[in-house]
Amino acid sequence: MKLLSREALLSFRRAPLLSVLSVTTIAFSLFTVGLFGLVAINLREALRGIEERVEIVAYILRGTPAETIVIATQDISAFPEVQEVNYVTEEQALQRARAELVEFRDAYRDLQVNPLPASIEVRLKDGYRDATSAERVAQRLKGFGFVDDVRFGREWVQKLDHLRNLTGLVGLVIGLAFAAVAVVIIGVTIRLTILQRAREISIMRLVGATNWFIRGPFLLEGAMKGLLGGLLSLALCYGGYLLFRDKSGGTLAGLIFFRPEHMVLIIVFGVLLGLGGSLVSVGRHLRHV
Amino acid sequence: MIRFSNVYKAYPNGAMALKDVSFHVSKGEFVFLTGHSGAGKSTIMKMLFAEQRPSGGEVRVSGYNVTTLRPDDVPRLRRRLGVVFQDFRLLEDRTAAENIAFALEVTGARTDTIAARVMRVLTQVGLSSKAELSGGEQQRVAIARALVNDPAILLADEPTGNLDERATRGVFQLLRDINAGGTVVVMATHDLDLVRQTAYRIIEMRDGSLVYDSAVDEAAAEAQ
Numbered sequence: 001m002k003l004l005s006r007e008a009l010l011s012f013r014r015a016p017l018l019s020v021l022s023v024t025t026i027a028f029s030l031f032t033v034g035l036f037g038l039v040a041i042n043l044r045e046a047l048r049g050i051e052e053r054v055e056i057v058a059y060i061l062r063g064t065p066a067e068t069i070v071i072a073t074q075d076i077s078a079f080p081e082v083q084e085v086n087y088v089t090e091e092q093a094l095q096r097a098r099a100e101l102v103e104f105r106d107a108y109r110d111l112q113v114n115p116l117p118a119s120i121e122v123r124l125k126d127g128y129r130d131a132t133s134a135e136r137v138a139q140r141l142k143g144f145g146f147v148d149d150v151r152f153g154r155e156w157v158q159k160l161d162h163l164r165n166l167t168g169l170v171g172l173v174i175g176l177a178f179a180a181v182a183v184v185i186i187g188v189t190i191r192l193t194i195l196q197r198a199r200e201i202s203i204m205r206l207v208g209a210t211n212w213f214i215r216g217p218f219l220l221e222g223a224m225k226g227l228l229g230g231l232l233s234l235a236l237c238y239g240g241y242l243l244f245r246d247k248s249g250g251t252l253a254g255l256i257f258f259r260p261e262h263m264v265l266i267i268v269f270g271v272l273l274g275l276g277g278s279l280v281s282v283g284r285h286l287r288h289v
Numbered sequence: 290m291i292r293f294s295n296v297y298k299a300y301p302n303g304a305m306a307l308k309d310v311s312f313h314v315s316k317g318e319f320v321f322l323t324g325h326s327g328a329g330k331s332t333i334m335k336m337l338f339a340e341q342r343p344s345g346g347e348v349r350v351s352g353y354n355v356t357t358l359r360p361d362d363v364p365r366l367r368r369r370l371g372v373v374f375q376d377f378r379l380l381e382d383r384t385a386a387e388n389i390a391f392a393l394e395v396t397g398a399r400t401d402t403i404a405a406r407v408m409r410v411l412t413q414v415g416l417s418s419k420a421e422l423s424g425g426e427q428q429r430v431a432i433a434r435a436l437v438n439d440p441a442i443l444l445a446d447e448p449t450g451n452l453d454e455r456a457t458r459g460v461f462q463l464l465r466d467i468n469a470g471g472t473v474v475v476m477a478t479h480d481l482d483l484v485r486q487t488a489y490r491i492i493e494m495r496d497g498s499l500v501y502d503s504a505v506d507e508a509a510a511e512a513q
Contacts, residue, residue, distance in 0.1 A: 203378055206338070207434070208367035209395040211360065 005220065014196060018189040019225065022274075025185050026229025027236065029178030030270050034237040036171020037262070042255055043164040056122040056138055056152040064118070064146040072144055073120060081128035081137050086121040090114050117148065131158045179273055186225060186277030187284075190218050194285045201286070211286075218282045219275060226274020230267035234258075290314055290442055290473050291337065296346035298332055298497075306332045307343070308497045312505075314475065319468040321484045322477040324494035330477040333494070334446045337475065338372050339363050351441050368396055371435025371443040371472075375450035377427045385416060385430040392434045410437045414463055425456025432463060436472075443467060445476040449483065457483065 012019045060069060069087055077085045088096070093116040122141070124133060138150045194201065204214050238257065245255045258266070291314040298307040307329050314320055322330050335341040336348050339355050348355040353366045379388050389407045398406070410433040411417065416426060428448060435443055445464060449457040461483060468474040478484065484491060493501035 199378075200380060203380065203391070204395045205364075206367065206372055206378065207392040207396060207438070208364040208370075210364045213395060213397070 005217075009224075015189055015192055018185065018192065022182065022186045022189055022225045022277075023228045023232065025178060025182035026226055026270050026273055027232035029175050029182050029273065030230055030233035030266055031236045032178055033171050033175030033269075034233055034258070034266055035240060036167055036175070038237060038241060038258070040164055040168045040171065041258075041262075043167060045254075045256055047161070047164065056124070056134055056141065056150060058120045058122070058138075058141040058144070058150045059148045060118045060120065061146050061148045062117060068146060069118070069120070072146070076120065076122060076141070079137060079140065081124050081133050082122055083125040084123040086123075088119045088121060090116055090118045093118065120147075131161065182229070182273055183277040183280065186222055186274060187281035190222070190278050190281040191285050193218070193221075194282070214286065215282050218278050222274040222276075222278025223271050224274070226271040226277075227267065228270075229274065230270025233270065234263055234266060290316055290318075290351055291475070292347070292349040293333070293336075294347045294349075296336070296343045296348055298329075298336075298341065299344045305497050310346075310494075310497075310499045312492055312499060312502055314473060317468070317471055317473065319465070319474045319487075319489040320476070321489055321491045322475060322494065323479060323481070323484060323491060325479065328494040329497045330494055331446060332497075334444055334475070334477050337442070337444050338370050339366055364396075368438050369441055371432075371438070371440040373428065373431045373435050373443070373445045373448050375447040377424075377431045377451075379427055379430055379434075385422060385426075385433070386411065388430055389434045389437050392437055396438065406437055410434075423456065424452050425459055428452060428456070428460050429463065432460070432467075436467065440472065442473040442475065445474065447478055448476065449478065449480060 066089075073085045073087050076082060091114065094111075094114050097116060120141070122137060124137065128134075128137075134152045138152055141147055141150050201214055241255065241257050291312075293310050293312050296307055296310045297305065299305055310329070310333070322333060324330050332341060336343060336355055337350055339350075339353075339358055342358075343356055346356070350366060351369050353362060355366075358366065380391065383391065386407050389410060390403050393403045393406060394400075413436060414429040414433040416429050416433065422430065428451075432443075432445075432448075443464070448464070449460055452460060457480070464474050464476060465487075491501065491503040492499060
């Protein structure tokens with residue numbers, strides 16, 4: 001075991017430039033994935049707040065008797081997706097408009113006739129706050145004869161959803177490209193080491209060292225580079241995160257960083273990347289020694 | 290210990306390196322493998338330590354069937370053999386003792402036994418640790434490394450090919466001593482003077498075929 005780690009550490013001395021290069025490419029690969037991952041999780045966090053506010057509003061035809069509406073709200077609150085139903089009368093709508101839309105306060109005050117319709121506001125349960133569930137509930141609401149029109153924030157919720165998915169995808173693609181480069185560079189480093197040590201390796205073979213014993217140091221070397229790359233990428237991500245959070249002048253103060261399990265995942269991924277790169281190269285080149 | 294049964298070896302270009310080679314080596318034997326370059330000596334040696342596999346026939350070495358040997362068993366077989374070459378195959382940046390210790394380290398020997406085992410084989414081959422080694426001394430180090438795992442069979446592929454006459458005599462005597470201790474020695478050589486000095490068994494190869502085996506042919510001559 002001592003021999004194994006000694007041999008693995010030696011590679012950093014033998015090819016320092018290539019070793020540093022392998023570590024940095026792994027770091028960059030994971031940094032890219034991590035950065036886009038951070039954007040994605042922060043978007044999701046932001047969306048969660050928005051989705052909680054997603055309401056479906058059904059506007060009611062003028063002249064519908066209040067009793068009909070009260071009975072309907074009881075039906076609606078029995079829908080599996082629905083958390084809360086709120087009946088807003090025409091007067092309440094007007095009061096709310098006066099309170100919320102300060103700019104139009106004067107306009108609303110002088111009205112002879114209330115132009116605002118009554119409405120039913122429906123809030124969905126957690127887990128149903130996505131575009132498809134909202135659409136489904138909206139369709140059902142339209143089925144009521146007294147419902148004039150149904151509105152919900154479908155479009156921009158969908159857009160944010162798309163944006164989040166796109167961010168994740170872009171990050172993954174760029175990250176994978178870097179990962180491929182990292183694997184190639186690790187492969188080149190190991191090829192170099194194998195050529196430098198061809199004589200030693202052939203003697204190891206001759207005296208009966210097992211294949212795993214010969215491969216061991218190379219695999220350990222790859223895994224160590226992956227570990228370093230993973231740690232470095234986390235440091236870079238954290239640096240980027242702090243930069244965005246603190247230079248944004250408070251608007252992004254609520255940004256969140258990876259949870260511990262995410263960080264472990266990134267490091268594990270780095271180790272696997274390093275291990276994979278060396279495994280491929282060792283398999284290819286050891287045969288020719 | 291060693292059995293070749295109707296062994297063929299074809300190279301990818303179609304050339305035949307070995308054609309229907311059969312022989313058998315028993316415990317305690319010393320065998321010379323002779324013939325010109327390209328006659329098939331090296332191919333036989335390589336098959337003995339599973340560096341090459343036969344294309345046809347069967348090769349058995351120390352209980353292992355080389356023809357069907359699994360990759361995992363190759364190191365196991367090699368730990369029961371000692372192999373020396375014309376070019377010594379030593380690590381030049383290391384001392385004699387370090388070279389021998391290397392063979393033990395990489396085969397997973399217990400660390401606390403290594404120093405003693407290295408000393409024992411160095412004494413056996415008549416060397417003490419010093420920095421500059423002559424050709425003969427380098428070959429002795431290689432032989433010591435081959436012996437350190439107490440092999441049942443010692444394979445020597447032209448072990449004296451790079452040595453002057455005096456060193457050749459010394460190394461050859463060492464191989465004879467090792468054989469006297471019970472180890473099977475197979476020595477490939479084209480030094481016919483050396484071969485004629487002794488009464489050891491001779492197997493002669495020509496163009497991939499076994500053309501003379503003193504153990505078989507002399508018995509046949511006596512029978513006539």
